[in-house]
Amino acid sequence: MYSEDESITRRRFLGGATTAGAVALSSLARSEHAAAEPPSAHAGNEALPPAWFEGPDPSIPKAGLRWAFSATVFFADRVMINTMDSPAGRGYTSVGGGEIWGPRLQGRVLPHSGADYYKTTFTTYYMFQAADGALIFIHNRGTMRRFAAPYERGKPLLPPPAPPAKQDAVWTRFRATPVFTAPIGPHDWMNRTVFVANSQRQANPDHTVFTYYEVL
Amino acid sequence: MRDFVVPKTDTKIVGKIELEYAFKLAAHYDPPQQSHTPRGTFRYQDIVSGEVSGERVNGTVYPDSGGQYDTVRGDRIRDVDAHFMVKADNGEWLYMEHVGYRRPDGYYRAIAYIETDLTGAYEWMNNTTFVVTAKESADQREVVFYYYIAN
Numbered sequence: 001m002y003s004e005d006e007s008i009t010r011r012r013f014l015g016g017a018t019t020a021g022a023v024a025l026s027s028l029a030r031s032e033h034a035a036a037e038p039p040s041a042h043a044g045n046e047a048l049p050p051a052w053f054e055g056p057d058p059s060i061p062k063a064g065l066r067w068a069f070s071a072t073v074f075f076a077d078r079v080m081i082n083t084m085d086s087p088a089g090r091g092y093t094s095v096g097g098g099e100i101w102g103p104r105l106q107g108r109v110l111p112h113s114g115a116d117y118y119k120t121t122f123t124t125y126y127m128f129q130a131a132d133g134a135l136i137f138i139h140n141r142g143t144m145r146r147f148a149a150p151y152e153r154g155k156p157l158l159p160p161p162a163p164p165a166k167q168d169a170v171w172t173r174f175r176a177t178p179v180f181t182a183p184i185g186p187h188d189w190m191n192r193t194v195f196v197a198n199s200q201r202q203a204n205p206d207h208t209v210f211t212y213y214e215v216l
Numbered sequence: 217m218r219d220f221v222v223p224k225t226d227t228k229i230v231g232k233i234e235l236e237y238a239f240k241l242a243a244h245y246d247p248p249q250q251s252h253t254p255r256g257t258f259r260y261q262d263i264v265s266g267e268v269s270g271e272r273v274n275g276t277v278y279p280d281s282g283g284q285y286d287t288v289r290g291d292r293i294r295d296v297d298a299h300f301m302v303k304a305d306n307g308e309w310l311y312m313e314h315v316g317y318r319r320p321d322g323y324y325r326a327i328a329y330i331e332t333d334l335t336g337a338y339e340w341m342n343n344t345t346f347v348v349t350a351k352e353s354a355d356q357r358e359v360v361f362y363y364y365i366a367n
Binding site: 044048051053054055056060061062063065067070072074096097098099101108111112121141143144145151153157173175176177179191192193194196197198199200202205207209211213215 | 218219220221222223225228229230231232233234235236237240271291293315316317319323325326327329340342343344345347349351362364366367
């Protein structure tokens, strides 16, 4: 166990010893997320209607998504072991804290409860704390891919222009698939529901909003 | 525990996800074999064969290349963990992994992660999240998975 003093020292150390790789990644991530799909403003916890998607013929079962909740996450320390260009590259981005709102879950991101320990894909482990105090473990796997322009239904996604072309218009499709472990009780439904999420990086102050959908 | 004060943010935003149907996979399994473990009932099912069909990919499940390694929990919900290999019609290999839940109420959903050749025709499947709806026969030996891309 770290004492409070030791952990503060550790944070101070990280603040002073951030590697060039982490700085580069940090700015890269910012530009990648700048071109995310335009967010729709939402007042808070009211439910939104589910969206249904279908295949080319009626024998294919429809798939539905319903907004479950969102999490505003403030990341803290960023560390790189090697670089992302190396097969051994491992990143660490710690979760400072945040807020959870939406129709099916409200609460907070438990401060300093974990991190994203990513390689080429995201692998995140941290804790939610629901408004009733329940601790919910989130293990999140994520994929990320860049395209020339945002997805439009019925149109193929095209690869992004090669650097050094302007990257402003690039669309990053970040999708996360969390597996939750929730205590038996009102949040038990999270133990038996498949989720898919997206993320949008926001500035001033720098944070990321994750939108979690239940797969119906 | 160290505290963290959440800074004020202006807007609560809800990002969009759209699903796009991609292909289906009809899997043929051996009967499940179950054993009691400290974690619940372990349920192994060998994948004997299968067919992948869709506009952008067609192929065959490589016989006996894996199967389902599920756990039936105390609440009768099955944690799905499936791994197998597909050989596409053009000869390229696909590794397919599925993580999801199969519930007694008929809800059978998963997320699929697929890995393919970086220089191949199915490179588009890498770093793509697939939302899967599954239908199971009464004897649980025929399962059809329907894959939607989460765009």
